[in-house]
Amino acid sequence: MLLKLSKNTYVRQFGRFTYVLDRIQSSDQMFADAEVFLREIKRCPREKDDILREICSAYIKADAEEIAKDFEEFIAPLIQRKMILCGNTPEELEKGEQSFSYEANDPKTAEDSKQLTKQEIDYLPQTLLGEYFEKHPMLYQLQMDITQSCTERCLHCYIPDYNPVYLPLVKIKEVLDDFAAMGGLVITLSGGECMLHPDFDEIVKYARSKDLIVTILSNLTLCDDEKIQLLNQNEVSVQVSLYSMKPEVHDCITRRPGSWQKTKAAIEALRKAQIPCTIACPTMKQNYHDYLEVLNYARSLKMHAITDCIILGKMNGDTSNLACRLDLNETRSILEDIVFRAVPMKSEFFNPGKKAEMLDDEQWMNDKVCGAGFSSLCLSADGNYYPCAAWGGYILGNCNENSLNEIWEASPALLKLRSIRGRDLPKCAHCEDRDYCSVCMCRNFNETGNMFEPAEHFCKVAKINHELVDERQRRMVGNAGV
Numbered sequence: 001m002l003l004k005l006s007k008n009t010y011v012r013q014f015g016r017f018t019y020v021l022d023r024i025q026s027s028d029q030m031f032a033d034a035e036v037f038l039r040e041i042k043r044c045p046r047e048k049d050d051i052l053r054e055i056c057s058a059y060i061k062a063d064a065e066e067i068a069k070d071f072e073e074f075i076a077p078l079i080q081r082k083m084i085l086c087g088n089t090p091e092e093l094e095k096g097e098q099s100f101s102y103e104a105n106d107p108k109t110a111e112d113s114k115q116l117t118k119q120e121i122d123y124l125p126q127t128l129l130g131e132y133f134e135k136h137p138m139l140y141q142l143q144m145d146i147t148q149s150c151t152e153r154c155l156h157c158y159i160p161d162y163n164p165v166y167l168p169l170v171k172i173k174e175v176l177d178d179f180a181a182m183g184g185l186v187i188t189l190s191g192g193e194c195m196l197h198p199d200f201d202e203i204v205k206y207a208r209s210k211d212l213i214v215t216i217l218s219n220l221t222l223c224d225d226e227k228i229q230l231l232n233q234n235e236v237s238v239q240v241s242l243y244s245m246k247p248e249v250h251d252c253i254t255r256r257p258g259s260w261q262k263t264k265a266a267i268e269a270l271r272k273a274q275i276p277c278t279i280a281c282p283t284m285k286q287n288y289h290d291y292l293e294v295l296n297y298a299r300s301l302k303m304h305a306i307t308d309c310i311i312l313g314k315m316n317g318d319t320s321n322l323a324c325r326l327d328l329n330e331t332r333s334i335l336e337d338i339v340f341r342a343v344p345m346k347s348e349f350f351n352p353g354k355k356a357e358m359l360d361d362e363q364w365m366n367d368k369v370c371g372a373g374f375s376s377l378c379l380s381a382d383g384n385y386y387p388c389a390a391w392g393g394y395i396l397g398n399c400n401e402n403s404l405n406e407i408w409e410a411s412p413a414l415l416k417l418r419s420i421r422g423r424d425l426p427k428c429a430h431c432e433d434r435d436y437c438s439v440c441m442c443r444n445f446n447e448t449g450n451m452f453e454p455a456e457h458f459c460k461v462a463k464i465n466h467e468l469v470d471e472r473q474r475r476m477v478g479n480a481g482v
């Protein structure tokens with residue numbers, strides 16, 4: 001009997017935890033003390049007896065029959081879910097491989113996502129991973145903004161200049177080699193518009209040759225049949241921005257007439273080619289009446305969709321792009337929809353049940369502020385490393401001077417970031433609205449020039465959010481009493 005890891009299954013070891021991710025089912029699991037069982041199952045077929053022999057050699061004192069029984073029990077559910085393939089011949093295993101399909105998958109929009117209890121959240125693989133990374137930072141995801149250049153000029157964009165700067169292929173390969181060697185898993189190619197990079201195809205192929213999960217953030221205006229084929233053959237996932245179903249609204253945001261047509265046609269071509277795609281629809285003054293239509297469109301295609309009304313200042317401290325951000329009245333009306341009429345918006349801060357789970361002041365002050373720098377990094381087209389998308393002003397080092405590993409282990413700016421705790425943001429530490437706010441140092445930095453100084457707009461939004469959630473709570477209690 002032969003066994004192999006499905007092409008969609010990714011395994012990473014984090015301390016005593018083995019993390020198993022199925023790329024196309026978007027499901028993941030965390031196993032404690034299962035490294036020996038999983039490390040011998042590779043992408044190429046292996047005889048089960050050979051695998052068992054290796055496992056037994058790791059447990060010399062244990063009974064071989066017991067080990068075989070435990071191993072069978074361990075792999076049975078993974079075989080059932082086609083994460084591990086099992087068969088008599090390599091051809092049979094190959095036939096068992098599944099590809100992403102919109103017919104087989106029903107990706108959820110934010111509207112459909114179930115609100116989980118605290119206990120459920122505590123045992124999610126993502127929560128366990130977050131806790132692990134806090135104690136043992138490990139680079140899990142790397143975003144490479146491979147060019148600053150772009151085909152659009154979006155009103156809200158945080159990129160200050162669209163210079164024709166391209167991260168050289170040779171440097172990209174070097175960083176990808178390091179990333180793979182460090183156990184990294186997800187590579188996100190972004191920009192600017194990543195398809196403008198002259199070596200885009202080669203970059204995608206190289207990242208895949210390292211057995212990494214590759215995702216691109218793109219406006220898809222350059223996505224022709226050849227690019228569709230490339231994405232398909234290399235099993236790339238896509239996130240695309242679509243701002244409205246009205247061409248004139250989308251084009252007024254991108255400031256490129258005809259862009260809606262191109263983007264929408266490309267989305268539908270991706271759908272036809274069964275390439276996993278998520279539609280992002282950030283909301284701003286120009287499109288805040290339109291996002292529901294975009295979500296419905298996504299649902300009609302069975303595509304995942306996300307929306308958000310958080311617009312950050314530019315990476316260089318210029319806040320002129322914030323003119324398009326919703327003002328407080330507009331934000332209130334959206335928040336009212338979310339809180340009272342269950343209109344979807346991706347955020348955890350509207351859940352009245354959350355009150356019971358809040359951290360007390362002491363806990364909050366000792367906790368980290370966000371996950372930046374614990375499991376992910378960004379690399380800009382000019383070679384600078386920075387902590388997260390949009391935080392380009394906080395430079396951690398440069399790929400022309402230091403290897404990725406050196407940055408990750410020893411960048412003083414990164415070590416400083418990891419040491420920041422709630423108490424370092426005094427206004428937030430004693431703020432009555434902090435549980436209704438997603439405190440974000442990048443947001444602060446780009447808008448106030450100081451990562452510890454809250455951006456006033458978001459404080460006001462948090463206050464409105466707090467009021468509305470309290471109001472909903474009162475109504476719920478009132479209704480329950482009737």
Ligand SMILES: C[S@@+](CC[C@H](N)C(=O)[O-])C[C@H]1O[C@@H](n2cnc3c(N)ncnc32)[C@H](O)[C@@H]1O
Nearest residue numbers: 156157158191192193217218219241280311312
């Ligand atoms: C910077 S773009 C790069 C990828 C690609 N050009 C695109 O537009 O999808 C990545 C995402 O960031 C969003 N974005 C751009 N500027 C933003 C800002 N100031 N605040 C929040 N999101 C922003 C875009 O709408 C897009 O969804």
Ligand code: SF4
Nearest residue numbers: 150152153154157192
């Ligand atoms: S949001 Fe994306 S498409 Fe729009 S200008 Fe910025 S990088 Fe270009």
Ligand code: SF4
Nearest residue numbers: 428431434437454459
């Ligand atoms: S509302 Fe302002 S002060 Fe309060 S937690 Fe959020 S950012 Fe900090």
